[in-house]
Amino acid sequence: MSDVMTPAGSAFEATPARRFTPKPARPAPASTLGLRGWIRQNMFSSAPNALVTLLGLWLVYVFVSAIVSWTLVNAVWEAASRRECLDQVGRGGACWPGVVAWIPNLIYGLYPKDQVWRINLAALVLVAWAIPLWLPRVRSKLAIGLSLVLLFPFFASYMFLGGEKGPVWSALIALGLAAFFWVMATSAAEIATGRSFGRLVVVALGAAGRSDAYRRRLHVAALLVLYVAALAVTASLSLSFVQTRLWGGLFLTVVISGFGIAFSLPAGIVLALGRRSRMPLISLLSTTFIELFRSVPLITILFMFNTMLPLFLPAGVEVNQLVRAIVAVCLFASAYMAEIIRGGLQAIPRGQYEAASAMGLGFWQATGLVIMPQALKIMIPNIVGNFIGLFKDTTLVSIVGLFDLLSMARAVGEDTRWLGLFLEPFFFITMIYFVVCFSMSQYSLNLENRLSAGQRR
Amino acid sequence: MTAPAAATPPPIELIGLNKWFGSFHVLKDIDLRVREGERIVVCGPSGSGKSTLIRCINQLEKNQEGTVRIHGRAYGASARENDAIRRDIGMVFQSFNLFPHLTVLENCTFALTWVKQTPKREAEALAMEFLTRVRIPEQARKFPLQLSGGQQQRVAIARALCVRPRIMLFDEPTSSLDPEMINEVLDTMVELAQSGMTMVVVSHEMGFARKVADRVIFMDQGEIVEEAAPEAFFTAPQFDRTRLFLNQILHG
Numbered sequence: 001m002s003d004v005m006t007p008a009g010s011a012f013e014a015t016p017a018r019r020f021t022p023k024p025a026r027p028a029p030a031s032t033l034g035l036r037g038w039i040r041q042n043m044f045s046s047a048p049n050a051l052v053t054l055l056g057l058w059l060v061y062v063f064v065s066a067i068v069s070w071t072l073v074n075a076v077w078e079a080a081s082r083r084e085c086l087d088q089v090g091r092g093g094a095c096w097p098g099v100v101a102w103i104p105n106l107i108y109g110l111y112p113k114d115q116v117w118r119i120n121l122a123a124l125v126l127v128a129w130a131i132p133l134w135l136p137r138v139r140s141k142l143a144i145g146l147s148l149v150l151l152f153p154f155f156a157s158y159m160f161l162g163g164e165k166g167p168v169w170s171a172l173i174a175l176g177l178a179a180f181f182w183v184m185a186t187s188a189a190e191i192a193t194g195r196s197f198g199r200l201v202v203v204a205l206g207a208a209g210r211s212d213a214y215r216r217r218l219h220v221a222a223l224l225v226l227y228v229a230a231l232a233v234t235a236s237l238s239l240s241f242v243q244t245r246l247w248g249g250l251f252l253t254v255v256i257s258g259f260g261i262a263f264s265l266p267a268g269i270v271l272a273l274g275r276r277s278r279m280p281l282i283s284l285l286s287t288t289f290i291e292l293f294r295s296v297p298l299i300t301i302l303f304m305f306n307t308m309l310p311l312f313l314p315a316g317v318e319v320n321q322l323v324r325a326i327v328a329v330c331l332f333a334s335a336y337m338a339e340i341i342r343g344g345l346q347a348i349p350r351g352q353y354e355a356a357s358a359m360g361l362g363f364w365q366a367t368g369l370v371i372m373p374q375a376l377k378i379m380i381p382n383i384v385g386n387f388i389g390l391f392k393d394t395t396l397v398s399i400v401g402l403f404d405l406l407s408m409a410r411a412v413g414e415d416t417r418w419l420g421l422f423l424e425p426f427f428f429i430t431m432i433y434f435v436v437c438f439s440m441s442q443y444s445l446n447l448e449n450r451l452s453a454g455q456r457r
Numbered sequence: 458m459t460a461p462a463a464a465t466p467p468p469i470e471l472i473g474l475n476k477w478f479g480s481f482h483v484l485k486d487i488d489l490r491v492r493e494g495e496r497i498v499v500c501g502p503s504g505s506g507k508s509t510l511i512r513c514i515n516q517l518e519k520n521q522e523g524t525v526r527i528h529g530r531a532y533g534a535s536a537r538e539n540d541a542i543r544r545d546i547g548m549v550f551q552s553f554n555l556f557p558h559l560t561v562l563e564n565c566t567f568a569l570t571w572v573k574q575t576p577k578r579e580a581e582a583l584a585m586e587f588l589t590r591v592r593i594p595e596q597a598r599k600f601p602l603q604l605s606g607g608q609q610q611r612v613a614i615a616r617a618l619c620v621r622p623r624i625m626l627f628d629e630p631t632s633s634l635d636p637e638m639i640n641e642v643l644d645t646m647v648e649l650a651q652s653g654m655t656m657v658v659v660s661h662e663m664g665f666a667r668k669v670a671d672r673v674i675f676m677d678q679g680e681i682v683e684e685a686a687p688e689a690f691f692t693a694p695q696f697d698r699t700r701l702f703l704n705q706i707l708h709g
């Protein structure tokens with residue numbers, strides 16, 4: 001069949017061909033293999049290299065031993081005030097009792113002690129809601145993820161805020177709760193039987209053989225039962241009102257950055273697509289929004305929202321200070337996210353869109369199924385980098401009078417018993433920030449490796 | 458030269474096609490009519506408009522003037538109608554354009570699933586059938602970038618065939634392949650041609666043109682300069698421009 005190409009073969013037949021035998025491969029020299037080979041090659045390959053290595057090791061030793069001796073060896077663990085600490089070790093060791101005494105405040109701010117269980121419960125629900133996303137046997141991951149982002153906030157807001165709930169607010173809270181029931185039910189069903197909650201209900205009621213429409217009605221009825229149960233639970237819940245002024249510490253930091261993260265990704269996708277749109281008005285609006293918010297420091301935006309927003313609202317309408325800060329952070333973060341995602345979109349060759357288009361896919365299908373998955377994947381490091389930045393940027397809300405983790409740490413040293421204790425709480429929150437941000441970064445690396453298995457360009 | 462209009466409309470009909478990129482006139486008054494089962498090879502120097510011409514057939518490029526009719530249906534009524542007409546046409550690109558985030562099998566079932574709503578099992582069976590036809594069923598679970606260029610292009614052919622198009626377009630399918638891989642792709646195309654598919658191929662593989670083409674079209678500067686059956690085209694080209702081109706690619 002291979003006579004398709006024009007010339008070849010026949011012209012060479014006059015002389016008999018010599019046989020080509022490839023040489024067998026040899027192993028690499030032993031001195032370059034293994035740990036010893038690596039150390040020799042990379043750390044002691046020459047005299048200056050060895051010197052730099054030794055100097056580096058010495059610096060690491062000095063630095064680490066100083067930290068260990070201050071935080072652990074010379075540290076004071078029991079004392080009633082900073083005075084006692086100073087009497088024991090002077091400034092040579094850390095004074096941890098002050099931090100320990102303040103841990104509840106560092107984590108929950110001024111949230112009433114007897115109500116803290118509400119935050120813990122909401123956190124537990126969040127974890128339980130998110131865990132199925134990592135379980136391989138669970139298949140409804142998209143629905144679970146979407147419900148987490150869209151409906152968990154209703155439930156959480158009520159848990160945190162409490163107070164009176166009108167009919168609309170009750171309905172929304174119940175929606176969040178019903179979604180949680182559904183996530184638990186469908187995850188359990190899919191893990192145990194491989195069938196989703198809806199299918200399981202249909203099978204359990206012996207309706208597997210009935211018509212599609214009948215089964216769909218049954219499925220809807222099952223969801224309604226969940227919703228009614230959630231409504232009942234919501235009605236029986238009566239939580240005391242906790243003003244947002246009392247929210248603070250790590251809790252507040254997580255609330256603000258959580259909203260920012262959950263909002264900025266979808267908003268960024270919409271803005272990035274808007275900016276690339278061929279419709280001039282949409283493109284202009286998106287570009288203006290992005291450039292406006294990217295050209296102004298977050299701190300300025302926070303100030304503007306805090307002081308100027310009330311001027312634009314009709315008299316009597318008051319927007320909560322925390323809400324103002326969250327809105328500012330969300331808008332700021334989405335402008336950045338939009339540019340990251342646009343970068344990802346630009347890295348996808350035009351041919352990908354053409355191939356999808358040639359198959360008869362429309363714009364939205366091609367974007368959603370072909371372009372966006374690839375763009376998001378190559379942008380994972382930047383997207384997570386943006387999330388990490390956002391988490392740390394929330395420290396700026398202290399400027400508009402909110403008590404985030406950083407402000408709470410500063411408050412420790414203003415407590416009369418622990419007057420002047422700044423270093424220890426800062427060291428402690430540094431560790432918290434590090435653990436959170438480093439976990440995000442490691443997770444992003446892990447995600448990258450898993451998603452790009454076999455797909456390297 | 459063309460057959461008189463039969464009862465069934467021709468698969469591809471281009472009438473008075475004109476296209477500009479900005480102010481650059483890429484296609485000038487193109488008229489072309491392709492019969493059912495006809496295999497056409499389009500060649501010409503780079504920048505002659507041959508790729509743009511076949512991309513107008515499935516409207517990846519929109520022509521400003523003239524009409525494109527596929528099986529008698531003209532483009533332009535609505536975006537939905539355009540997408541519907543396109544589904545009769547499969548296309549294979551120079552740079553393969555496989556979806557790197559999907560496996561070979563998923564690439565092949567993609568259009569079946571999302572455009573034709575074929576059930577998964579059925580789509581996979583069909584995809585395996587076509588992967589077998591291009592002789593790489595064993596690669597189905599791999600990702601495109603784990604395959605050689607020739608294998609990727611054969612996957613691209615299988616992917617295009619999966620939706621059972623009535624017309625296949627090939628835009629320089631072998632131009633970005635290593636020399637040793639060109640034949641495996643050409644062999645696949647020859648088989649396809651022998652099965653009676655209507656094909657329009659932009660290519661400089663003159664061996665392929667000689668073997669399977671019903672008609673060879675030579676383009677330059679946005680015009681169809683010459684069209685003829687391969688025998689006549691290669692042995693007795695009419696225009697000086699065609700002779701110069703053939704001299705360059707056959708003896709260059």
